[in-house]
Amino acid sequence: MRQEKDLLGYRDIPANVYWGIQTLRAVENFPITGTPISHHPNLIKGLAAVKMACAQSNAELGDLDPAIASAIIGACQRIIDGEHHDQFIVDVIQGGAGTSTNMNANEVIANLALEITGHERARYDIINPNDHVNLSQSTNDAYPTALKVSLLYSIEDLKAAMRHLENTFEEKADQFYTILKMGRTQLQDAVPMTLGQEFKAFAIMIGEDRARIDEVATLLTEINLGATAIGTGINAPHGYAALAANYLSAVSGFNVVTAADLVEATQDVGSFVQLSGTLKRVAVKLSKICNDLRLLSSGPRAGFGEINLPAMQAGSSIMPGKVNPVIPEVVSQVAYEVIGNDVTISMAAEAGQLQLNAFEPIIFHKLDSGIAHLTAACHTLADRCVSGISANQERLRGMVEQSIGLATALNPLLGYSVATSIAAEALASGRGVAEIVRERGLMTQAELDLVLSPERLANLRPRVGDAEERAQVSKEQLFEEPQP
Known part of the structure:
Protein backbone atom coordinates (compact mmCIF):
# COMPACT_ATOMS: atom_id res chain seq x y z
CA MET A 1 0.00 0.00 0.00
CA ARG A 2 0.92 3.67 -0.35
CA GLN A 3 -0.55 6.61 1.51
CA GLU A 4 -2.05 9.70 -0.12
CA LYS A 5 -3.57 12.84 1.34
CA ASP A 6 -6.37 15.18 0.24
CA LEU A 7 -8.40 17.89 2.00
CA LEU A 8 -10.33 15.27 3.97
CA GLY A 9 -7.27 13.43 5.29
CA TYR A 10 -5.12 10.38 4.56
CA ARG A 11 -6.07 7.11 2.85
CA ASP A 12 -4.19 3.95 1.94
CA ILE A 13 -4.05 3.21 -1.80
CA PRO A 14 -2.95 -0.11 -3.37
CA ALA A 15 0.66 0.37 -4.44
CA ASN A 16 0.18 -1.20 -7.87
CA VAL A 17 -2.59 1.10 -9.18
CA TYR A 18 -2.25 4.34 -11.09
CA TRP A 19 -5.33 6.04 -9.64
CA GLY A 20 -5.19 7.90 -6.34
CA ILE A 21 -7.12 9.14 -3.33
CA GLN A 22 -9.77 11.20 -5.13
CA THR A 23 -10.60 8.24 -7.35
CA LEU A 24 -10.90 6.03 -4.26
CA ARG A 25 -13.33 8.42 -2.60
CA ALA A 26 -15.44 8.55 -5.77
CA VAL A 27 -15.61 4.76 -5.92
CA GLU A 28 -16.82 4.72 -2.32
CA ASN A 29 -19.29 7.57 -2.81
CA PHE A 30 -20.97 6.33 -5.98
CA PRO A 31 -21.68 2.58 -5.79
CA ILE A 32 -24.56 3.07 -8.23
CA THR A 33 -24.34 0.90 -11.35
CA GLY A 34 -21.21 -1.16 -10.84
CA THR A 35 -20.24 -0.04 -14.34
CA PRO A 36 -16.94 1.91 -14.47
CA ILE A 37 -16.26 4.69 -16.94
CA SER A 38 -13.88 2.31 -18.74
CA HIS A 39 -17.11 0.75 -20.07
CA HIS A 40 -16.94 3.70 -22.49
CA PRO A 41 -13.48 3.26 -24.09
CA ASN A 42 -13.92 6.29 -26.31
CA LEU A 43 -14.42 8.43 -23.20
CA ILE A 44 -11.06 7.32 -21.87
CA LYS A 45 -9.53 8.06 -25.25
CA GLY A 46 -11.24 11.47 -25.32
CA LEU A 47 -10.02 12.35 -21.83
CA ALA A 48 -6.45 11.49 -22.77
CA ALA A 49 -6.72 13.52 -25.99
CA VAL A 50 -7.88 16.59 -24.05
CA LYS A 51 -5.14 16.24 -21.43
CA MET A 52 -2.51 15.85 -24.14
CA ALA A 53 -3.72 18.96 -25.99
CA CYS A 54 -3.71 20.94 -22.75
CA ALA A 55 -0.16 19.83 -21.88
CA GLN A 56 1.04 20.78 -25.37
CA SER A 57 -0.60 24.20 -25.10
CA ASN A 58 0.74 24.90 -21.62
CA ALA A 59 4.25 23.92 -22.68
CA GLU A 60 4.14 26.16 -25.76
CA LEU A 61 2.95 29.08 -23.67
CA GLY A 62 5.75 28.51 -21.16
CA ASP A 63 3.51 27.58 -18.24
CA LEU A 64 4.54 23.92 -18.03
CA ASP A 65 8.07 22.55 -17.76
CA PRO A 66 8.93 20.83 -21.07
CA ALA A 67 10.12 17.66 -19.33
CA ILE A 68 6.90 17.36 -17.34
CA ALA A 69 4.86 18.13 -20.44
CA SER A 70 6.69 15.43 -22.37
CA ALA A 71 5.98 12.86 -19.67
CA ILE A 72 2.28 13.81 -19.55
CA ILE A 73 2.04 13.63 -23.34
CA GLY A 74 3.67 10.20 -23.31
CA ALA A 75 1.25 8.98 -20.65
CA CYS A 76 -1.72 10.29 -22.64
CA GLN A 77 -0.49 8.56 -25.79
CA ARG A 78 -0.37 5.23 -23.99
CA ILE A 79 -3.98 5.67 -22.92
CA ILE A 80 -5.05 6.72 -26.42
CA ASP A 81 -3.37 3.56 -27.69
CA GLY A 82 -5.59 1.50 -25.39
CA GLU A 83 -3.31 0.92 -22.42
CA HIS A 84 -4.37 1.19 -18.75
CA HIS A 85 -8.08 1.63 -19.38
CA ASP A 86 -8.71 -0.68 -16.43
CA GLN A 87 -7.44 2.11 -14.17
CA PHE A 88 -10.50 4.25 -14.90
CA ILE A 89 -12.77 2.86 -12.22
CA VAL A 90 -15.24 5.51 -11.05
CA ASP A 91 -18.91 4.74 -11.66
CA VAL A 92 -20.52 6.01 -14.86
CA ILE A 93 -23.24 7.71 -12.80
CA GLN A 94 -21.73 10.11 -10.29
CA GLY A 95 -22.35 13.40 -8.56
CA GLY A 96 -20.04 16.38 -8.97
CA ALA A 97 -20.56 17.26 -12.65
CA GLY A 98 -17.83 14.85 -13.78
CA THR A 99 -15.16 15.94 -11.29
CA SER A 100 -14.54 12.33 -10.25
CA THR A 101 -13.98 11.29 -13.86
CA ASN A 102 -11.64 14.22 -14.42
CA MET A 103 -9.63 13.45 -11.27
CA ASN A 104 -9.46 9.75 -12.12
CA ALA A 105 -7.86 10.80 -15.42
CA ASN A 106 -5.57 13.36 -13.76
CA GLU A 107 -4.29 10.82 -11.21
CA VAL A 108 -3.75 8.02 -13.71
CA ILE A 109 -1.91 10.33 -16.13
CA ALA A 110 0.21 11.84 -13.35
CA ASN A 111 1.31 8.45 -12.05
CA LEU A 112 2.00 7.16 -15.55
CA ALA A 113 4.07 10.28 -16.21
CA LEU A 114 5.97 9.69 -12.95
CA GLU A 115 6.68 6.13 -14.07
CA ILE A 116 7.89 7.37 -17.45
CA THR A 117 10.35 9.72 -15.73
CA GLY A 118 11.58 6.99 -13.37
CA HIS A 119 9.84 8.13 -10.20
CA GLU A 120 7.59 6.29 -7.77
CA ARG A 121 3.85 6.68 -7.98
CA ALA A 122 2.27 9.40 -5.84
CA ARG A 123 5.39 11.62 -5.97
CA TYR A 124 3.01 14.48 -6.60
CA ASP A 125 5.67 16.98 -5.56
CA ILE A 126 7.31 16.16 -8.93
CA ILE A 127 4.27 15.69 -11.21
CA ASN A 128 0.95 16.67 -9.68
CA PRO A 129 -2.54 15.67 -10.92
CA ASN A 130 -3.95 19.15 -10.28
CA ASP A 131 -1.00 21.49 -10.73
CA HIS A 132 0.39 19.86 -13.87
CA VAL A 133 -2.07 17.46 -15.57
CA ASN A 134 -5.05 19.76 -14.87
CA LEU A 135 -3.14 22.99 -15.50
CA SER A 136 -5.25 25.79 -17.11
CA GLN A 137 -8.33 23.59 -16.83
CA SER A 138 -11.43 22.94 -14.79
CA THR A 139 -13.59 19.85 -14.85
CA ASN A 140 -16.20 22.20 -16.30
CA ASP A 141 -14.34 22.67 -19.57
CA ALA A 142 -12.08 19.61 -19.81
CA TYR A 143 -14.83 17.10 -19.05
CA PRO A 144 -17.54 18.26 -21.52
CA THR A 145 -14.87 18.66 -24.19
CA ALA A 146 -13.77 15.06 -23.60
CA LEU A 147 -17.42 13.96 -23.79
CA LYS A 148 -17.80 15.59 -27.20
CA VAL A 149 -14.61 14.07 -28.56
CA SER A 150 -15.69 10.68 -27.22
CA LEU A 151 -19.10 10.93 -28.86
CA LEU A 152 -17.51 11.95 -32.16
CA TYR A 153 -15.40 8.79 -32.05
CA SER A 154 -18.48 6.67 -31.29
CA ILE A 155 -20.55 8.34 -34.02
CA GLU A 156 -17.98 7.27 -36.61
CA ASP A 157 -18.64 3.65 -35.66
CA LEU A 158 -22.41 4.17 -35.81
CA LYS A 159 -22.25 5.76 -39.26
CA ALA A 160 -20.19 2.85 -40.57
CA ALA A 161 -22.72 0.37 -39.16
CA MET A 162 -25.64 2.27 -40.66
CA ARG A 163 -23.91 2.38 -44.04
CA HIS A 164 -23.40 -1.39 -43.85
CA LEU A 165 -27.10 -1.92 -43.09
CA GLU A 166 -28.09 0.49 -45.86
CA ASN A 167 -25.93 -1.39 -48.37
CA THR A 168 -27.39 -4.72 -47.27
CA PHE A 169 -30.92 -3.46 -47.89
CA GLU A 170 -29.76 -2.09 -51.27
CA GLU A 171 -28.48 -5.53 -52.24
CA LYS A 172 -31.81 -7.11 -51.32
CA ALA A 173 -33.68 -4.38 -53.21
CA ASP A 174 -31.70 -5.29 -56.32
CA GLN A 175 -32.30 -9.01 -55.78
CA PHE A 176 -36.07 -8.45 -55.39
CA TYR A 177 -36.30 -5.80 -58.10
CA THR A 178 -39.07 -7.31 -60.26
CA ILE A 179 -40.91 -9.46 -57.68
CA LEU A 180 -44.52 -8.23 -57.59
CA LYS A 181 -46.45 -7.95 -54.36
CA MET A 182 -49.35 -6.01 -52.92
CA GLY A 183 -48.68 -2.74 -51.22
CA ARG A 184 -50.76 -1.98 -48.15
CA THR A 185 -52.03 1.09 -46.35
CA GLN A 186 -53.64 0.78 -42.91
CA LEU A 187 -53.06 -2.98 -43.23
CA GLN A 188 -55.52 -3.10 -46.15
CA ASP A 189 -54.74 -3.96 -49.78
CA ALA A 190 -53.67 -0.86 -51.70
CA VAL A 191 -51.98 -1.15 -55.10
CA PRO A 192 -49.23 -3.41 -56.44
CA MET A 193 -45.55 -2.67 -55.99
CA THR A 194 -42.39 -4.77 -56.02
CA LEU A 195 -40.58 -6.28 -53.09
CA GLY A 196 -37.51 -4.48 -54.39
CA GLN A 197 -39.24 -1.13 -54.00
CA GLU A 198 -40.16 -2.03 -50.43
CA PHE A 199 -36.57 -2.92 -49.52
CA LYS A 200 -35.23 0.10 -51.40
CA ALA A 201 -37.35 2.30 -49.16
CA PHE A 202 -35.73 0.68 -46.11
CA ALA A 203 -32.30 1.48 -47.50
CA ILE A 204 -33.24 5.09 -48.15
CA MET A 205 -34.65 5.46 -44.62
CA ILE A 206 -31.33 4.33 -43.14
CA GLY A 207 -29.37 6.59 -45.50
CA GLU A 208 -31.43 9.65 -44.62
CA ASP A 209 -30.88 9.08 -40.92
CA ARG A 210 -27.16 8.60 -41.48
CA ALA A 211 -27.13 12.07 -43.06
CA ARG A 212 -28.91 13.47 -40.00
CA ILE A 213 -26.23 11.92 -37.76
CA ASP A 214 -23.60 13.66 -39.89
CA GLU A 215 -25.36 16.97 -39.39
CA VAL A 216 -25.67 16.71 -35.62
CA ALA A 217 -22.05 15.61 -35.28
CA THR A 218 -20.94 19.08 -36.43
CA LEU A 219 -22.55 20.56 -33.30
CA LEU A 220 -20.20 18.49 -31.15
CA THR A 221 -17.13 20.09 -32.69
CA GLU A 222 -17.81 23.33 -30.79
CA ILE A 223 -15.96 23.07 -27.47
CA ASN A 224 -15.49 25.19 -24.35
CA LEU A 225 -11.90 24.21 -23.55
CA GLY A 226 -10.28 27.30 -22.03
CA ALA A 227 -13.48 28.34 -20.27
CA THR A 228 -12.23 26.83 -16.98
CA ALA A 229 -14.79 27.08 -14.16
CA ILE A 230 -17.74 29.05 -15.56
CA GLY A 231 -16.60 30.41 -18.90
CA THR A 232 -14.58 33.44 -17.84
CA GLY A 233 -11.30 31.64 -18.46
CA ILE A 234 -9.89 32.29 -15.00
CA ASN A 235 -6.39 30.77 -14.52
CA ALA A 236 -5.99 30.08 -18.26
CA PRO A 237 -3.26 32.12 -20.01
CA HIS A 238 -3.98 34.43 -22.92
CA GLY A 239 -4.21 32.53 -26.21
CA TYR A 240 -4.62 29.18 -24.45
CA ALA A 241 -8.17 28.38 -25.67
CA ALA A 242 -7.38 28.75 -29.37
CA LEU A 243 -4.09 26.89 -29.01
CA ALA A 244 -5.73 24.03 -27.10
CA ALA A 245 -8.41 23.69 -29.79
CA ASN A 246 -5.74 23.47 -32.49
CA TYR A 247 -3.79 20.81 -30.62
CA LEU A 248 -6.95 18.85 -29.82
CA SER A 249 -7.93 18.90 -33.50
CA ALA A 250 -4.58 17.38 -34.38
CA VAL A 251 -4.69 14.76 -31.60
CA SER A 252 -8.32 13.70 -32.10
CA GLY A 253 -8.60 14.00 -35.88
CA PHE A 254 -11.73 16.18 -35.55
CA ASN A 255 -11.70 19.85 -36.47
CA VAL A 256 -12.89 21.29 -33.16
CA VAL A 257 -13.43 25.02 -32.65
CA THR A 258 -13.70 27.24 -29.59
CA ALA A 259 -17.24 28.41 -28.85
CA ALA A 260 -17.94 32.08 -29.52
CA ASP A 261 -19.14 32.64 -25.94
CA LEU A 262 -17.57 30.38 -23.33
CA VAL A 263 -19.99 31.35 -20.54
CA GLU A 264 -22.90 30.16 -22.66
CA ALA A 265 -21.03 27.09 -23.87
CA THR A 266 -20.14 25.97 -20.34
CA GLN A 267 -23.77 25.80 -19.20
CA ASP A 268 -25.46 24.75 -22.44
CA VAL A 269 -25.93 21.08 -23.33
CA GLY A 270 -28.09 21.70 -26.38
CA SER A 271 -25.83 19.70 -28.68
CA PHE A 272 -26.33 16.63 -26.49
CA VAL A 273 -30.10 17.10 -26.58
CA GLN A 274 -29.99 17.45 -30.36
CA LEU A 275 -27.89 14.31 -30.68
CA SER A 276 -30.29 12.41 -28.45
CA GLY A 277 -33.23 13.45 -30.59
CA THR A 278 -31.43 12.31 -33.72
CA LEU A 279 -30.59 8.96 -32.13
CA LYS A 280 -34.27 8.62 -31.21
CA ARG A 281 -35.16 9.24 -34.85
CA VAL A 282 -32.77 6.46 -35.92
CA ALA A 283 -34.24 4.15 -33.29
CA VAL A 284 -37.83 4.83 -34.36
CA LYS A 285 -37.01 4.14 -38.01
CA LEU A 286 -35.11 0.95 -37.20
CA SER A 287 -37.93 -0.39 -35.09
CA LYS A 288 -40.48 0.47 -37.80
CA ILE A 289 -38.43 -1.49 -40.32
CA CYS A 290 -38.16 -4.42 -37.90
CA ASN A 291 -41.92 -4.34 -37.34
CA ASP A 292 -42.40 -4.57 -41.11
CA LEU A 293 -39.96 -7.47 -41.41
CA ARG A 294 -41.76 -9.38 -38.65
CA LEU A 295 -45.14 -8.71 -40.23
CA LEU A 296 -44.07 -9.63 -43.77
CA SER A 297 -42.53 -12.88 -42.52
CA SER A 298 -45.42 -13.77 -40.19
CA GLY A 299 -46.75 -17.29 -40.46
CA PRO A 300 -45.33 -19.35 -42.01
CA ARG A 301 -48.80 -20.67 -42.92
CA ALA A 302 -51.27 -18.45 -41.10
CA GLY A 303 -49.66 -15.04 -41.62
CA PHE A 304 -48.45 -12.85 -44.46
CA GLY A 305 -45.71 -15.28 -45.35
CA GLU A 306 -44.32 -13.01 -48.06
CA ILE A 307 -40.68 -13.27 -47.04
CA ASN A 308 -38.58 -15.71 -45.06
CA LEU A 309 -36.21 -14.47 -42.38
CA PRO A 310 -33.20 -16.72 -41.84
CA ALA A 311 -33.76 -19.21 -39.02
CA PRO A 325 -37.97 -13.41 -35.68
CA VAL A 326 -35.43 -12.96 -32.88
CA ILE A 327 -33.13 -10.52 -34.67
CA PRO A 328 -35.80 -7.90 -35.44
CA GLU A 329 -37.06 -8.39 -31.89
CA VAL A 330 -33.71 -7.58 -30.30
CA VAL A 331 -33.19 -4.57 -32.56
CA SER A 332 -36.59 -3.18 -31.55
CA GLN A 333 -35.63 -3.56 -27.90
CA VAL A 334 -32.50 -1.49 -28.53
CA ALA A 335 -34.76 1.12 -30.12
CA TYR A 336 -37.01 1.21 -27.06
CA GLU A 337 -33.93 1.75 -24.88
CA VAL A 338 -32.71 4.67 -27.00
CA ILE A 339 -36.17 6.25 -26.99
CA GLY A 340 -36.24 5.95 -23.20
CA ASN A 341 -32.74 7.38 -22.96
CA ASP A 342 -34.01 10.50 -24.71
CA VAL A 343 -36.40 11.16 -21.84
CA THR A 344 -33.57 10.82 -19.30
CA ILE A 345 -31.31 13.12 -21.31
CA SER A 346 -34.06 15.71 -21.72
CA MET A 347 -34.72 15.78 -17.97
CA ALA A 348 -31.01 16.00 -17.14
CA ALA A 349 -30.49 18.82 -19.64
CA GLU A 350 -33.46 20.76 -18.29
CA ALA A 351 -32.17 20.37 -14.71
CA GLY A 352 -28.99 22.37 -15.34
CA GLN A 353 -28.79 25.47 -13.16
CA LEU A 354 -27.07 28.80 -13.70
CA GLN A 355 -23.51 28.47 -15.02
CA LEU A 356 -23.19 24.66 -15.16
CA ASN A 357 -25.10 21.48 -15.82
CA ALA A 358 -24.15 19.00 -13.08
CA PHE A 359 -25.86 16.07 -14.79
CA GLU A 360 -23.58 15.52 -17.77
CA PRO A 361 -22.43 12.09 -16.46
CA ILE A 362 -25.89 10.54 -16.99
CA ILE A 363 -26.35 12.47 -20.25
CA PHE A 364 -23.13 11.04 -21.63
CA HIS A 365 -23.71 7.52 -20.30
CA LYS A 366 -27.10 7.32 -22.00
CA LEU A 367 -25.85 8.87 -25.24
CA ASP A 368 -22.78 6.71 -25.63
CA SER A 369 -24.56 3.53 -24.55
CA GLY A 370 -27.31 4.23 -27.05
CA ILE A 371 -24.81 4.83 -29.84
CA ALA A 372 -22.94 1.62 -28.99
CA HIS A 373 -26.13 -0.44 -28.89
CA LEU A 374 -27.46 1.05 -32.13
CA THR A 375 -24.13 0.30 -33.77
CA ALA A 376 -24.28 -3.33 -32.69
CA ALA A 377 -27.95 -3.55 -33.66
CA CYS A 378 -27.30 -2.32 -37.22
CA HIS A 379 -24.52 -4.87 -37.74
CA THR A 380 -26.65 -7.65 -36.24
CA LEU A 381 -29.69 -6.80 -38.33
CA ALA A 382 -27.64 -6.65 -41.53
CA ASP A 383 -25.54 -9.77 -41.01
CA ARG A 384 -27.92 -12.08 -39.15
CA CYS A 385 -31.22 -11.16 -40.76
CA VAL A 386 -31.42 -8.95 -43.86
CA SER A 387 -28.61 -10.63 -45.79
CA GLY A 388 -30.39 -13.98 -45.53
CA ILE A 389 -33.96 -12.93 -46.39
CA SER A 390 -35.65 -14.79 -49.24
CA ALA A 391 -38.94 -14.13 -51.04
CA ASN A 392 -41.94 -16.43 -51.41
CA GLN A 393 -42.55 -15.43 -55.00
CA GLU A 394 -45.54 -17.67 -55.76
CA ARG A 395 -47.40 -16.47 -52.69
CA LEU A 396 -46.60 -12.87 -53.50
CA ARG A 397 -47.82 -13.22 -57.08
CA GLY A 398 -50.92 -15.11 -55.96
CA MET A 399 -51.90 -12.36 -53.55
CA VAL A 400 -51.50 -9.78 -56.29
CA GLU A 401 -53.72 -11.76 -58.64
CA GLN A 402 -56.37 -12.29 -56.00
CA SER A 403 -56.38 -8.73 -54.70
CA ILE A 404 -59.09 -6.30 -55.77
CA GLY A 405 -56.30 -3.74 -55.76
CA LEU A 406 -55.65 -4.81 -59.35
CA ALA A 407 -58.85 -3.04 -60.35
CA THR A 408 -57.07 0.27 -59.75
CA ALA A 409 -54.54 -0.64 -62.45
CA LEU A 410 -57.38 -1.27 -64.89
CA ASN A 411 -59.02 2.12 -64.27
CA PRO A 412 -57.28 3.98 -67.12
CA LEU A 413 -57.94 1.13 -69.53
CA LEU A 414 -61.50 0.01 -68.77
CA GLY A 415 -62.94 3.06 -67.08
CA TYR A 416 -63.87 3.58 -63.44
CA SER A 417 -67.40 2.08 -63.65
CA VAL A 418 -66.28 -1.15 -65.30
CA ALA A 419 -63.30 -1.47 -62.96
CA THR A 420 -65.63 -0.94 -59.97
CA SER A 421 -68.00 -3.68 -61.12
CA ILE A 422 -65.07 -6.07 -61.56
CA ALA A 423 -63.78 -5.25 -58.08
CA ALA A 424 -67.22 -5.76 -56.55
CA GLU A 425 -67.64 -9.14 -58.26
CA ALA A 426 -64.15 -10.23 -57.23
CA LEU A 427 -64.81 -9.27 -53.62
CA ALA A 428 -68.19 -11.00 -53.51
CA SER A 429 -67.08 -14.19 -55.26
CA GLY A 430 -63.56 -14.54 -53.94
CA ARG A 431 -62.27 -14.83 -57.50
CA GLY A 432 -59.36 -12.91 -59.01
CA VAL A 433 -59.71 -9.67 -60.95
CA ALA A 434 -57.79 -11.04 -63.93
CA GLU A 435 -60.01 -14.12 -64.06
CA ILE A 436 -63.16 -11.96 -64.24
CA VAL A 437 -61.64 -9.71 -66.90
CA ARG A 438 -60.86 -12.75 -69.07
CA GLU A 439 -64.31 -14.21 -68.47
CA ARG A 440 -66.00 -11.00 -69.56
CA GLY A 441 -63.83 -10.88 -72.66
CA LEU A 442 -62.55 -7.44 -71.82
CA MET A 443 -58.88 -8.31 -72.40
CA THR A 444 -56.86 -11.14 -73.86
CA GLN A 445 -54.32 -13.04 -71.81
CA ALA A 446 -51.51 -11.34 -73.74
CA GLU A 447 -52.96 -7.94 -72.94
CA LEU A 448 -53.37 -8.88 -69.29
CA ASP A 449 -49.75 -10.02 -69.16
CA LEU A 450 -48.68 -6.57 -70.32
CA VAL A 451 -51.04 -4.69 -68.03
CA LEU A 452 -50.09 -6.79 -65.01
CA SER A 453 -46.35 -6.65 -65.64
CA PRO A 454 -44.15 -5.34 -62.82
CA GLU A 455 -43.07 -2.51 -65.09
CA ARG A 456 -46.60 -1.15 -65.40
CA LEU A 457 -48.12 -2.09 -62.07
CA ALA A 458 -45.25 -0.78 -60.01
CA ASN A 459 -44.15 1.96 -62.43
CA LEU A 460 -40.84 0.13 -62.55
CA ARG A 461 -37.99 1.71 -64.45
CA PRO A 462 -35.22 -0.24 -66.19
CA ARG A 463 -32.11 -0.64 -64.09
CA VAL A 464 -28.83 0.71 -65.36
CA GLY A 465 -26.98 -2.21 -66.89
CA ASP A 466 -30.02 -4.37 -67.62
CA ALA A 467 -29.55 -6.30 -70.85
CA GLU A 468 -32.96 -5.31 -72.19
CA GLU A 469 -35.00 -2.24 -71.40
CA ARG A 470 -38.47 -3.01 -70.18
CA ALA A 471 -41.09 -1.16 -72.22
CA GLN A 472 -43.60 0.97 -70.33
CA VAL A 473 -47.12 -0.09 -71.33
CA SER A 474 -49.55 2.70 -72.07
CA LYS A 475 -53.24 2.66 -72.72
CA GLU A 476 -52.65 3.54 -76.38
CA GLN A 477 -50.42 0.48 -76.86
CA LEU A 478 -53.24 -1.80 -75.75
CA PHE A 479 -56.45 -0.23 -77.04
CA GLU A 480 -57.48 2.22 -79.64
CA GLU A 481 -60.57 3.00 -77.54
CA PRO A 482 -61.73 2.00 -74.04
CA GLN A 483 -63.55 -1.34 -74.07
CA PRO A 484 -67.28 -1.28 -73.42
Missing part, protein backbone atom coordinates in the same frame (compact mmCIF):
# COMPACT_ATOMS: atom_id res chain seq x y z
CA MET A 312 -31.34 -18.37 -36.21
CA GLN A 313 -32.48 -20.59 -33.34
CA ALA A 314 -35.31 -22.79 -32.10
CA GLY A 315 -38.22 -20.59 -31.17
CA SER A 316 -40.05 -22.50 -28.50
CA SER A 317 -39.48 -24.90 -25.64
CA ILE A 318 -42.90 -26.49 -26.22
CA MET A 319 -43.88 -25.95 -29.89
CA PRO A 320 -41.80 -28.14 -32.23
CA GLY A 321 -40.52 -26.49 -35.38
CA LYS A 322 -41.38 -22.95 -34.33
CA VAL A 323 -38.88 -20.30 -35.41
CA ASN A 324 -39.18 -16.71 -34.18
